[in-house]
Every structure is written in structure tokens, then in C-alpha cells.
Amino acid sequence: MTLKISIHTMLFMLYFCKSSADVNSMYYPRYHLAPPYGWMNDPNGFSYFNNEYHLFYQHNPNSSMEPGITHWGHAKSTDLFHWEHLPIAMYPDQWFDMTGVFSGSAIVENDTMYFFYTGNLNHANEEHDHEQYQALASSADGVNVIKYKNNPVINGSEHQPNIRDPKVWKHEDTYYMVIGNSFNNNTLGRVLLYSSKDMISWEQVSVLAESDGMLGYMWECPDFFEINGLFVLLFSPQGIEPESDKYNNLFQTGYIVGTFDYVTHRFNPISKFKELDHGHDFYATQTFLDSQDRRILIAWFSMWEQNYPERIYGWAGQMTIPRELTLSPENDLIQKPVEEIAVVRDNVIYTGKNIYRSEAIALNDNTGEITLKARPSSNIELFIESEDDLAKLTISYDYNEDLVILDRGGDDGVRRTQWKPIDILIWNIFIDASSIELFCGYGEVTFSSRFFPSGNITVRLSNESFVDEIIVATMKRTVPVPED
């Protein structure tokens, strides 16, 4: 009997053996997807195929210190929390993607996964230092990915040099693609809309939306979908200036709600750009409609140029909890952890309301879910702190100003936004080794921030905070956490 192992499987085995041993688990998430080794940024090709969720991501297998030349990493899951790492799906091995297999999306049709991604090609010493091409690839088995032989499918010469991150969907018998672009000499961001009957030959049908000068110089990772009869354009603009409590991260992710007409290809906004999350680390989101018609969103849970300490431990970057999106009557996006989060919950270790200094609750494995309920009639301060006292994160509610504030300490530690609880104040908080996600109320406001406690975490309230109930649950490990 001969043993058949594909060249990619062999590379993967080598890569996995070499790499996991070098990764230190101190900051490594227990129930969020992170790379087995090396660098991770944007989620790509989020899809459901043969009864499994697939998530690809921007990945540098050669270093955790920088994105380098990105590949598509790959993981799959049956429940969005138990993830299994798979071999690298796409390598930078074509003339047009030699310096990066950049972000893109997937659709599933006829038992095949189809991928649309950007090939990045850097040039030295030329007027434009890079060009970007849109390319097609496919997989029949959900593991091995084959690039289309006549790539690229969109040359986009009139829109160079920044034209990237194709997001594709099908409506009736036509495929549509939104692509992020920069125009006016790279000073204004916009989203282009293309259509195709066969996934191969594409034609630009409109400029879906563009910056009026206030919304940045480049729009990355666009996504466009229908929800409650309206359309949401979700994108990650670069270059928006900070404005009081808004736009304080290096780059933003936000959305505009409007109407869309498939005949004229015009998008008519009915709301202004709003940030989708108010924490420090939430970027390059991607959504897809799953088999139960849920619009599920995931984001890169980090931010460019942050240089977080995990990098020196052999890995960098992770994803957020997958969230289900709905639209409120006021046309705001509401985000809730997908209901499968139940598979991560372990034991409730505390129910009560007195977790003042001496009763502080220790979080097992530096993970936990905290649910807090209170009448919104006084200020509340919740401390999440490391026993070595080096890291302290505070979440507070300012009753007079209707503000919710997250302060992770250090330079630029504070993020805040207006929030008025609809009836009672509810906070649902997820902690996972080096991250915190706060869902306020029914999901109308969220904060996603990384923080880096080196000791065991405890949770307590300030002495002046009065709440009706706090529930603390431990969480299971659902991702392969490397051993120290």
C-alpha cells in the first residue's frame, strides 16, 4: 500500500510541527480563533460548506512580527467556536499575487467554494509602488484551493493602485462584487460595484459610494448586504480624522444604511456613517448569510501599528466572537454573539451582587463571561484587573451623561460613547486571555479591545456601584491552545 500525501499536506505538517512548539500560550485566546503560528489579520472567505463553517484569514506563516507577504490561512468549525486549523489555502505563487494574497470573500455554489481575492504586486522605484488585481480560485473539497488559470479576472487598470478586497454575492442570475478603491490621487475612498454572469468576465456597473472628503482616503474591506429590505454598506475607511469620542483608532470600521436598486445600481444613503464598535481593536469585518439566514459578522480583533506583546510569543492577531447582525427600527446595526456561544459556557461560578474588594471574583484560565444587570440610576464601575496590578481595565457607566466608558490604561486607554439603556442596564462581557468584548443592552453598543494581563485576572465593582445582579461563568477551551 502506498501512502499518498499531497505536497501541501506535507508543507502543513512541517509548518504545524515546527511552529506550535514556538508559541507561548500566555496571551493566546481559548475560544477565539488565532493563528497556530505567525501573523493573522483580516477575516477572508467566511462561508458555510458541507455543513461546516470555513474561515480564511490574512496570514504570514513566516513571522509573527509583521504581515510580510500574506497567504490565506484556513480554519473550519461546526459551531463557530471549536476551530480546527487546516493547511494554508493560498500561497503567493502567481505573477500578480507574488507580494501578497490579499483579502477577499467566498461564495458556495454547485458543491464548490469559489474565492475572490486581491493579488498584490509591489514594484520598486515606479510611479505607483504597487498594483492590485482581482482573482478567482475554487475548492471542491474545502481544503485544497486551485487558482483559476486565466487570472486575474479584473485588471482594473483605470483604478490603480488601490483597488482591493472583493466581496461577492449572487442576486437572481447575476454575481455582484464590491471592491474598495481610492481615487483623486489617493485622497478619497470609495466602493466600486461590478457584475458578472459567469464569475469570470466582470464589468463595472457603478460607483456605489464615495467619500465627500470627510470619510478618508481609502475604503478597505467593503461588504454590502440586504437586511429588513434596506441595504448596509459596511467598510473600513482609512484616514478619517478623530472627532471627540469618535474615530480614535488608527483606522475605523463603520456602515451606512440606504436603499439600493438592482436596475440602476444606485445606492441612496438614508443614514450617515456610524462606527460599528467603540473599542480599540475591531477592523476589516466580513459578513455572510448562513444556512439559517443569519447575517454573521466577524472582525479582525486587533489594529494596524499596535505592535501588541503577543508578537514576541510567536503569534499575532485573533478574530472577534462571531456576531449575529440585525437592524433596529432606527436603522442601527445590532450585534449579538451568535447563539452557539452557549457551547463555550462552562459553569456559573458566581451569582449575586456584592463583588466589592474582598469578594473580587477570580477568573479561571483568564477567561469568563460576566453578565451585569442594574437600574440605570447611578454610576457603575467594574474593574477587571491582573493580580500583579500591572494591567487594569475599567468599564464604567456615567449616569448623568449617558456614557459608557472602557479604559484599558496606558496611553490612549480610553474609549467612550453615548449609550442610554433602553430599560435596565445590561452588560454582557467576554474575557479571553488578552481580549475583552462588551455588549451593551441588547447589542446596540459594543466595545472590543485587547489588553494584556500577565497575572491572574479578578473582577470587582467599585464600592459606590450598586447593581441588581452579576453572573460570572467560566469558559471552555474550544481552540487548539499551544502548550507553553
Ligand code: FRU
Ligand atoms: C485591511 C487590509 C486589506 C488588504 C489586507 C492586506 O486590513 O489592508 O485592505 O487586503 O489588509 O493584508
